[in-house]
Amino acid sequence: MKVTFPHLGNAYICVKALLDDLGVDYIIPQFNNKRALELGSRHTPEMACLPLKITIGNLIQAYECGADTVLMAGGCGPCRFGYYCEMHREILRDAGCEMDLITLEMPDKELGEFVGRVKKLIGGLNIYKIVKAIKNTTQISIQVDELERLSFRTRPREVKKGSTDRIYKWFQERVLAVRGSDEIKKLIKNAREQLLKVETDNSIEPLKVGIVGEIYTTIDQYPSFYLQSRLGDMGVEVHRPVTVSNWIVDHILKNALHLPRDLSYAEAAKPYLGTMIGGHAQETIGHTVLFARQGFDGVIQIYPLTCMPEIVAQSILPAVEKDYDVPILTIIIDEMTGEAGYMTRVEAFIDLLNKRRERTAFERNRVLSGNRRRVGEH
Amino acid sequence: MAKKIGIPRGLFYYQYYPFWKTFFEEIGAEIVVSDRTTKRILDDGIKNCVDEACLPVKLFHGHVMNLRGRVDYLFIPRFTSVSKGEYVCPKFGGLPDMIRQSLKDLPPIIDTEVNLRKSKRNAMKAALEAGAHFNCHKAEIKAAFKKALKSYRDFREQVKKGLLPSDILDRKFKVLKKPDDKVLNVAVIGHVYNLYDSYINMDMIRKLRDSNVNILTVDMIDGGIINEKAGTLNKKMFWYFGRKAMGSVLHMLERDDIDGIIYVMSFGCGIDSFVCDLIERKVRRKGGVPFTVLTIDEHSGEAGMNTRLEAFIDMIRWRSADESNISSFG
Numbered sequence: 001m002k003v004t005f006p007h008l009g010n011a012y013i014c015v016k017a018l019l020d021d022l023g024v025d026y027i028i029p030q031f032n033n034k035r036a037l038e039l040g041s042r043h044t045p046e047m048a049c050l051p052l053k054i055t056i057g058n059l060i061q062a063y064e065c066g067a068d069t070v071l072m073a074g075g076c077g078p079c080r081f082g083y084y085c086e087m088h089r090e091i092l093r094d095a096g097c098e099m100d101l102i103t104l105e106m107p108d109k110e111l112g113e114f115v116g117r118v119k120k121l122i123g124g125l126n127i128y129k130i131v132k133a134i135k136n137t138t139q140i141s142i143q144v145d146e147l148e149r150l151s152f153r154t155r156p157r158e159v160k161k162g163s164t165d166r167i168y169k170w171f172q173e174r175v176l177a178v179r180g181s182d183e184i185k186k187l188i189k190n191a192r193e194q195l196l197k198v199e200t201d202n203s204i205e206p207l208k209v210g211i212v213g214e215i216y217t218t219i220d221q222y223p224s225f226y227l228q229s230r231l232g233d234m235g236v237e238v239h240r241p242v243t244v245s246n247w248i249v250d251h252i253l254k255n256a257l258h259l260p261r262d263l264s265y266a267e268a269a270k271p272y273l274g275t276m277i278g279g280h281a282q283e284t285i286g287h288t289v290l291f292a293r294q295g296f297d298g299v300i301q302i303y304p305l306t307c308m309p310e311i312v313a314q315s316i317l318p319a320v321e322k323d324y325d326v327p328i329l330t331i332i333i334d335e336m337t338g339e340a341g342y343m344t345r346v347e348a349f350i351d352l353l354n355k356r357r358e359r360t361a362f363e364r365n366r367v368l369s370g371n372r373r374r375v376g377e378h
Numbered sequence: 379m380a381k382k383i384g385i386p387r388g389l390f391y392y393q394y395y396p397f398w399k400t401f402f403e404e405i406g407a408e409i410v411v412s413d414r415t416t417k418r419i420l421d422d423g424i425k426n427c428v429d430e431a432c433l434p435v436k437l438f439h440g441h442v443m444n445l446r447g448r449v450d451y452l453f454i455p456r457f458t459s460v461s462k463g464e465y466v467c468p469k470f471g472g473l474p475d476m477i478r479q480s481l482k483d484l485p486p487i488i489d490t491e492v493n494l495r496k497s498k499r500n501a502m503k504a505a506l507e508a509g510a511h512f513n514c515h516k517a518e519i520k521a522a523f524k525k526a527l528k529s530y531r532d533f534r535e536q537v538k539k540g541l542l543p544s545d546i547l548d549r550k551f552k553v554l555k556k557p558d559d560k561v562l563n564v565a566v567i568g569h570v571y572n573l574y575d576s577y578i579n580m581d582m583i584r585k586l587r588d589s590n591v592n593i594l595t596v597d598m599i600d601g602g603i604i605n606e607k608a609g610t611l612n613k614k615m616f617w618y619f620g621r622k623a624m625g626s627v628l629h630m631l632e633r634d635d636i637d638g639i640i641y642v643m644s645f646g647c648g649i650d651s652f653v654c655d656l657i658e659r660k661v662r663r664k665g666g667v668p669f670t671v672l673t674i675d676e677h678s679g680e681a682g683m684n685t686r687l688e689a690f691i692d693m694i695r696w697r698s699a700d701e702s703n704i705s706s707f708g
Contacts, residue, residue, distance in 0.1 A: 044655075045652070045655035047646065047651035048651045048652065077465045077617060078465030078467060078616065080649075080651075082616060083616070086611075090659050103613070274456070274474075274489075275456070275491065277471035277472045278468040279468060305646075306430070308468040312468060314428050315428040315431070316472070316479045
């Protein structure tokens, strides 16, 4: 049995650690690429969301390399992601890729079946081994996300442009060659030290932009043309609250163990969106409000075309934009998105943010005619 | 004077109007339904809604605007779930919020949450919440709820017998044409708000009937059969409509009196994109039943729609007339 799984940003590092520790044989599909997207678009329904297309591409490419079993996460709606596993099964079958599917999700029928699925995957039920592997995977997911956050901080401040990217890419490639969670942790530490050594100019006060939106297109860098590192190169510090570790810890572990979760975003979203409607709509709105309160310069929402929860969020965001006076750019991605048009919009948005900052700095030092409030203040 | 409550003629109007009508009339409200869809209503909706939303949601915005200034309250319930363990659609869940942020100067919105995911009893809770706006006693609301439930059930019974909701709601009963060629049984699968709004589907129902087609919809299939068939799926469908559509089609594939299946979807519908694809794969694998997908959006040209409907019906007729299903080109 050769297991494979679709890509989601750096999630492959966590899954790799898990499968290494459990001793499962696996193939990691090629990093997201043009051919994966093309293969996916060919076999999936036209109006399906982009993540389905690109994950199908991943799986077909893995099948070509000899994988025969797919490991996939499940869900129970209302977002379409919960039904991805079934779509994968049907599409792969019609595309002529005979593959087995193992869905990791809370069972809706009986627990026995779920246990059977896990047994099938790792060939035995050594609870100690499983718990230990899950613990290590969780730690790795947190460390990888910390590393990513560090890169977000270093990139706009680095003196020699491209040094952060070089280290970060080296890490992403290099991690494929090591085995087991211990070695992965060592590698993360190594990359972290290298990033900390990057020469930075700490006098720079970069623009701060928050990234919100649908989980796949924000976490995975391929569909958005590596937007987050490009923003870094433009001298923007990026913050993204939705991460792989956050998904593992908050959505899977804390939900399964009924632990209290950090729901500050839900609280912040309340005046705009009363309830959970699936996907990350509530997170999108809540985090935008939180970003605005923390004085961020702008917010970018990214989502794939036809994403249902994000459409709701998009129609509500203008109200947040107005109430908090924070510029928001919405970017919608599908397989037809052209890089040039897309980057033009991002650059224009960043220019706008720069101008806004200059203007407020200018106004702070001047009294404009008719600006009574300021006169009163002085 | 009775308070006027506005009900936009869109989305779940086509499923729950008989219920809402009885309920609000019983608790002493006056009901105002927005006008039938016109180009103006559709254009208003498109202008005031995010571009990415699907056609029915845009249209709903237009209907809300049509009611603006004519009513004291707007009734836009938040439909999270209408059946146990299932959802409707994220957009239905966020609809009141979308409306509130996209349209200005609206009367107060009654946005009671209808969430039957955990228990059916929440329906009464929703009714009490909605009724509270019209200051009447709990007992009165409960009585109104029961009466409303009865008229809803009567409505569903009629639909099950073969009458379409649009026939009942628009009081248009079909004028039987003298059948000159065989009556075809064609299943039309789609959301209620796409099938029964004759403006956005360009009078598809009448056109099909005029060409001597007997229409079957998911509402005419017995709930028990749907659940049984949907239960055979690998993974439980967690969308209300998805379960009904999948269950009915699986059942129809086993019947031999179905001459064809038409799937009507709206552009950009997330649920349709998956359900339609899964159904298409199942139908094609089984073979033998003609299947077509009609996608509607705000740009749809009527001629294109007519051509495709006619071609589909002709194809079915020729198929049975020539008795052989084998293509002459091998």
